[in-house]
Amino acid sequence: MLLVALPAFAASGTSLEGSFKTMPAIILIACILLFLVVGFMNKAEGTADFYAAGRSISRVGSGMAIASNWMSAASFLGMAAIMYGTGYHGLSYVVGWTGGYCLLLLLMASQIRRFGKYTATDFIGDRFYSSGMRFWTAIIAIFISFCYSVGQFGGIGLMFKWIFGMNYSASVIVGGLVVLSYTLISGMLGVTKNQIVQYVILITAFLIPAFILTFKFDYFWLIPELGYGRVVSDIVAGSQTPFINSLGHVMQTVPQPEFAMPWDTATGKDFFQWMATCFALMIGTAGLPHVIQKFYVVPKPADARWSVTWGLFFICLLYWTAPLYSAFGRILSSNPEVGNLAKDAIVVYTAQLGSVNPLIVGFLAAGAVSAAFSTVSGLLVAGSSAFSNDIYFKLINPEASGSQQILAARLATVAMALGIILVALLKLALVAQLVALAFSIAGCTIFPLFLLGIWWSRSNRPGGIASLSVGGFFTVFSIFYFICGKFGVALPGASFVGYWLNPWYFAWIASPLAILANIVVSLNTEDTPEHIRKHLASEVHGVR
Amino acid sequence: MDESQSYNVNFFKPSTPFLKENVRAIVIGLTIWGVMTYGFQILLKIMETPTPEATYVVFQQAAPKLADGTASAEEKVAVANTYLALLGKSAALLKNDTLKTAFTSTVYNLLSDAERGNLLAAAADPKASMGFINTALGITDNKAMMAVVPYGLIAVTPDKMAMTDPALKPIMDKFFIHNQSVLTDTIVFGFPFHYLYTALILLTSFVIICLVYCQVIDKMMKKYDMEHSFE
Numbered sequence: 001m002l003l004v005a006l007p008a009f010a011a012s013g014t015s016l017e018g019s020f021k022t023m024p025a026i027i028l029i030a031c032i033l034l035f036l037v038v039g040f041m042n043k044a045e046g047t048a049d050f051y052a053a054g055r056s057i058s059r060v061g062s063g064m065a066i067a068s069n070w071m072s073a074a075s076f077l078g079m080a081a082i083m084y085g086t087g088y089h090g091l092s093y094v095v096g097w098t099g100g101y102c103l104l105l106l107l108m109a110s111q112i113r114r115f116g117k118y119t120a121t122d123f124i125g126d127r128f129y130s131s132g133m134r135f136w137t138a139i140i141a142i143f144i145s146f147c148y149s150v151g152q153f154g155g156i157g158l159m160f161k162w163i164f165g166m167n168y169s170a171s172v173i174v175g176g177l178v179v180l181s182y183t184l185i186s187g188m189l190g191v192t193k194n195q196i197v198q199y200v201i202l203i204t205a206f207l208i209p210a211f212i213l214t215f216k217f218d219y220f221w222l223i224p225e226l227g228y229g230r231v232v233s234d235i236v237a238g239s240q241t242p243f244i245n246s247l248g249h250v251m252q253t254v255p256q257p258e259f260a261m262p263w264d265t266a267t268g269k270d271f272f273q274w275m276a277t278c279f280a281l282m283i284g285t286a287g288l289p290h291v292i293q294k295f296y297v298v299p300k301p302a303d304a305r306w307s308v309t310w311g312l313f314f315i316c317l318l319y320w321t322a323p324l325y326s327a328f329g330r331i332l333s334s335n336p337e338v339g340n341l342a343k344d345a346i347v348v349y350t351a352q353l354g355s356v357n358p359l360i361v362g363f364l365a366a367g368a369v370s371a372a373f374s375t376v377s378g379l380l381v382a383g384s385s386a387f388s389n390d391i392y393f394k395l396i397n398p399e400a401s402g403s404q405q406i407l408a409a410r411l412a413t414v415a416m417a418l419g420i421i422l423v424a425l426l427k428l429a430l431v432a433q434l435v436a437l438a439f440s441i442a443g444c445t446i447f448p449l450f451l452l453g454i455w456w457s458r459s460n461r462p463g464g465i466a467s468l469s470v471g472g473f474f475t476v477f478s479i480f481y482f483i484c485g486k487f488g489v490a491l492p493g494a495s496f497v498g499y500w501l502n503p504w505y506f507a508w509i510a511s512p513l514a515i516l517a518n519i520v521v522s523l524n525t526e527d528t529p530e531h532i533r534k535h536l537a538s539e540v541h542g543v544r
Numbered sequence: 545m546d547e548s549q550s551y552n553v554n555f556f557k558p559s560t561p562f563l564k565e566n567v568r569a570i571v572i573g574l575t576i577w578g579v580m581t582y583g584f585q586i587l588l589k590i591m592e593t594p595t596p597e598a599t600y601v602v603f604q605q606a607a608p609k610l611a612d613g614t615a616s617a618e619e620k621v622a623v624a625n626t627y628l629a630l631l632g633k634s635a636a637l638l639k640n641d642t643l644k645t646a647f648t649s650t651v652y653n654l655l656s657d658a659e660r661g662n663l664l665a666a667a668a669d670p671k672a673s674m675g676f677i678n679t680a681l682g683i684t685d686n687k688a689m690m691a692v693v694p695y696g697l698i699a700v701t702p703d704k705m706a707m708t709d710p711a712l713k714p715i716m717d718k719f720f721i722h723n724q725s726v727l728t729d730t731i732v733f734g735f736p737f738h739y740l741y742t743a744l745i746l747l748t749s750f751v752i753i754c755l756v757y758c759q760v761i762d763k764m765m766k767k768y769d770m771e772h773s774f775e
Contacts (some may be wrong), residue, residue: 091742095581098747102577105754106570110761220734225744229734236736238629238688252688254632255597260739261722262588266633271589275582302762309754316747323743334688336695340635455555533551541553542562542770 024362063310073155100285205367284439
C-alpha cells in the first residue's frame with residue numbers, strides 16, 4: 001500500500017492575490033486619468049506638430065521619453081520573472097536590452113536622423129527604392145508590434161487580475177479593452193510630455209520598494225542596487241537571516257548556487273543560449289521600428305545621440321534594480337508553503353512578501369500597468385499607422401481622404417487589439433519571452449536593412465529583397481515549429497530547431513545570414529541608382 | 545575617381561577624412577563593447593570548473609556505504625540532509641516521489657523503533673510535529689531546512705523503502721554541480737563577482753561608452769563643420 005501525503009500548499013499564490021484591492025485600483029485609475037489630462041493639455045494640432053512635439057523638449061526630457069517608450073511590462077515585470085526562474089540566464093535579457101543601445105547609437109542614431117525620413121518603413125522604401133519592400137516592411141512592423149503587444153497584454157492581465165481580483169482571462173479582456181480605449185482617445189495627444197510623466201511614475205514606483213526592502217531587511221539601503229548583492233550571496237550559500245516574510249515564514253533558504261552561477265544545469269539553460277539570447281536582443285533593439293522612429297522626431301542629429309545616451313541611463317536606473325526583485329523574491333518565497341507563484345507577477349509578490357505597505361505595493365502594480373500602457377499605445381499607433389499610411393494609402397486607396405485614412409487607422413487599431421487579446425489568452429509563454437520574439441524578428445529583418453542601407457551604398461533593391469526573404473523565412477520557420485510544438489504536432493527535427501532556432505533567439509544566426517544574402521545578391525546585381533547613393537553619401541555621411 | 549565613384553559609401557573603405565575618423569571611433573567603441581559583453585562571458589566559460597556543493601561531496605562518499613549497509617549513523621544523517629537540501633531547491637523537486645521516498649527511508653532508518661511509528665504518522669499528516677526528525681537530522685537551528693521537512697516526507701510502507709535509487713543521480717548532478725571559478729567565488733560588495741560584473745558593471749559601461757562616443761562625435765562634427773545645416 002502506498003499512501004500519498006498531500007502537503008497543504010495552502011497559502012500558495014492565492015493569499016497574496018486576494019480579491020478586489022480598493023487603493024491600488026484608485027491609484028491605477030488616477031494614473032490613467034493623469035495621462036489623459038497631460039495628453040489633452042499638450043494636444044497636437046496635426047501631423048507635423050505631432051512629430052515636432054519633441055522640439056520644445058530638452059535632451060534629458062527626450063531621454064526620459066525614450067526610456068518610457070522602451071520600458072514595458074517586459075522590463076518592469078518580465079526581467080525579474082525570468083531571473084527568478086532561471087537565475088543568471090535572465091541577465092542575458094538585462095544585458096541584451098541595454099547593450100543594444102550602444103549598437104544603435106554607434107552605428108545608426110544620427111545617420112538615421114540625417115537621412116531624414118519619418119518612419120522605418122519610409123527609410124526602407126526610399127533607400128531600397130521599392131514599394132514592395134515598403135509593403136513587406138510595413139507588414140513586418142505590424143507583426144512585430146503585434147508580438148510585442150501580446151506580451152504586454154499578458155502583463156496587463158496579470159496586474160488587473162491582482163488589483164481587481166478577476167481571473168486571468170477576464171483580466172486580459174478588460175485590461176485589453178481599457179488600453180484600446182485609452183489608445184483611441186489619446187491617439188493624437190501629446191505623446192512626448194506624456195511619456196516623461198509615465199517615466200517618472202514607473203521609475204518611482206519601481207525604486208521605492210527597493211529602498212524599503214533593503215532598509216527593512218538590513219541590507220545596504222542607500223544604494224539598493226549594490227545592497228542586494230548580499231542577498232545574492234545569501235541565496236548561494238544558504239541564508240541565516242532573522243527576518244520573516246508577510247506569511248510568517250523565516251526569510252531563509254537552503255543553498256541555491258543555481259540562482260547565481262552561470263548557465264547552471266539546474267536552470268536548463270546553457271552557455272550558447274545565454275550568448276544567443278543576448279545577441280539577438282541587442283540587434284533586435286537596433287531594429288525595432290518604434291525605437292528607431294524616436295530618432296526622426298528630435299530636432300538635430302546631435303540630439304538624437306544625446307537623447308539615446310540619456311535614454312540608456314534612465315533605462316539602466318530600472319535595469320540595475322530589476323535583479324533585486326528576483327533575489328528578494330527567491331529568498332522570501334523559499335518556504336515550500338508559498339508554493340508556485342506566477343513568475344510574471346514576482347515583482348509585486350516580492351513587495352507583498354516583504355511586508356511593504358499595501359499602498360506602495362499598489363503603486364508598484366500601477367507602475368507596471370503604466371509601463372505596459374505607454375508601450376502598447378505606442379505600438380498600436382505604430383502598427384495602425386503602418387497599415388493606414390504604408391498599406392492602405394500607398395497601395396490600396398491612394399485617393400483616400402484624410403478622414404478615410406484616420407478611419408482606416410482606427411479600424412486597424414481595433415482589429416489589432418482584438419487579435420492581441422485573443423493570442424494573449426492562449427498564454428503561450430512568459431511576458432519577456434514573447435517580447436523577445438519581437439526582437440528576434442526585428443533583428444533578422446529590419447536591422448540588416450538599416451545596417452547595410454546606411455553603411456554600404458552598394459546594397460541595392462535585389463539585395464534588400466534577398467535579405468528580407470532570408471529573415472522572413474527564418475521567422476516563419478521558427479514560429480511554425482514553435483506553434484506546432486505547443487499544439488503537440490511532432491515535426492521532424494523539432495528538438496534541433498527548438499534549441500538552435502528557438503523563437504526567442506533565432507536572430508543570432510538568421511541576422512548574419514540575411515546580411516550575407518544581401519551582400520552576395522547586391523554584388524551580383526546592378527549598382528544602386530546614383531541619386532540614392534548621392535543622398536546617402538552627402539546627406540548622411542557628409543561626403544562633399 | 546569619377547563623379548559617381550565618389551558617392552560610394554563603404555564602412556570598411558571610408559572615403560573622406562570625416563568618415564575615416566567616424567569609422568575609427570565606431571570600431572573602437574564596438575570593440576570595447578563586444579569584449580566587455582561577450583569576452584567576459586567567454587572568459588567565464590573558459591575558466592569554469594564543474595564544482596559540486598559541499599553536501600553533495602559528503603553524499604557521494606557516504607552513498608555507496610548505504611547500499612552495502614556499512615554506513616554509520618553520521619553518514620546517514622549526512623545523506624538525509626543532502627536529500628533535504630535538494631528537496632528545498634524547487635517546488636518541482638517536492639513532487640519527485642523517488643527523492644521523497646529516499647529521504648523518508650533514510651530518516652526512517654535513523655530513528656528508534658518508537659520514533660519510526662511517529663515518522664509514518666507524520667508522513668501522512670504534514671501538520672504533525674516534526675521536532676524529533678529535526679533533532680535526528682541535527683537541523684534544529686536551520687529554519688530553512690526544517691521548513692522543507694513536512695513537504696519532503698512521503699507515506700511509504702517499510703517494505704517499499706529505499707535509501708538510494710539510481711534514478712536520483714542525474715537529478716543530483718543537475719542540481720548540485722555548478723559552474724564555478726575564481727570569478728564566481730570572489731565576493732565584491734557582497735556580490736559574487738561575475739554577477740556584479742554582468743548586472744551592474746557591464747550596464748554602467750554601456751552608459752559610459754555612449755557618453756564618451758557622444759562627446760567624441762560632437763567634437764568631430766565641429767572639426768569637420770558637419771550638421772551645421774541642422775543647427
